Amino acid sequence: MQTQLMSVPFHGDTIVLVGKEHEPYVAMRPIVENMGLGWSAQRIKIAERFDSTVSEIDTVAEDGRIRGMICLPLRKLPAWLYSISANKVAPELRDKVIQYQEDCDDVLWDYWTKGSAVRIEAPNVSQQIALSRHRVALLKELHRNRDNGLRVALHEQLAQISRQLGLSVPALDSIGFSAPDACDLVNRLWDALEILDRKGERYNHAPWMSGMIYLKLPHLAGLFKKHNIALHFDSALRNAMKASKQPLYITRGAKGSSIEGKTIRCWVFEGPVRAEPSVEEIL
Structure with missing residues (x-):
């Protein structure tokens, strides 16, 4: 089953939404780091509390390599968000944590159900740079990869990000090589x-x-x-x-x-x- 990857703007941050088997998942490391929390501790917490639903999904990292991302189903995101006590985090992180708790799951669900053509917020400069880097990483992986199924999935991600940036989408057969026997x-x-x-x-x-x-x-x-x-x-x-x-x-x-x-x-x-x-x- 192919995966879809969407970069969703959220109050100046970028959240990675992943579609797998017709269900939305959230890449957890970007959202944890956006909130200013430590990934190592949260990764252990996520693995322990959400063992039955957490999933590692392959996608393309900024260096162009395939990397596994720890993801939670979007329906489980509020449970994790509200497991964080805003009163116990550093004062400078409190407003950010509350902002994610109040709005994040609604924004992601709206984005998932209405499609990437509905723009929640226009990407700011830093988001445009991040999207551009990811687009380049996808192109590099398409040039390198010979697996037809994976190439189709990567090309879908490339098309989504290209549309967000207002750029053209090159045809799949014009990028890289066909798969060998x-x-x-x-x-x-x-x-x-x-x-x-x-x-x-x-x-x-x-x-x-x-x-x-x-x-x-x-x-x-x-x-x-x-x-x-x-x-x-x-x-x-x-x-x-x-x-x-x-x-x-x-x-x-x-x-x-x-x-x-x-x-x-x-x-x-x-x-x-x-x-x-x-x-x-x-x-």
């Missing part, structure tokens, strides 16, 4: 691992002679960077990895690492048995 994409991964083999790099965390392959993606990403291998574990590659038949994808989970000597989170494949390690590899 999943088989071709996962074959690039196995080709990259062959390069690491030739360079004597250990990347398989599975026990030797087990016939299994355990891949720790952050470890692999570091090796790819070290050897200038242009392959990134984006959503398209991850989906292709799940569809891999040879080696056969099994699961993702916690396994014991023969490299690090501890339990790690990794991708598990059933693959060909590798030769015993050389003395140099063992040492």
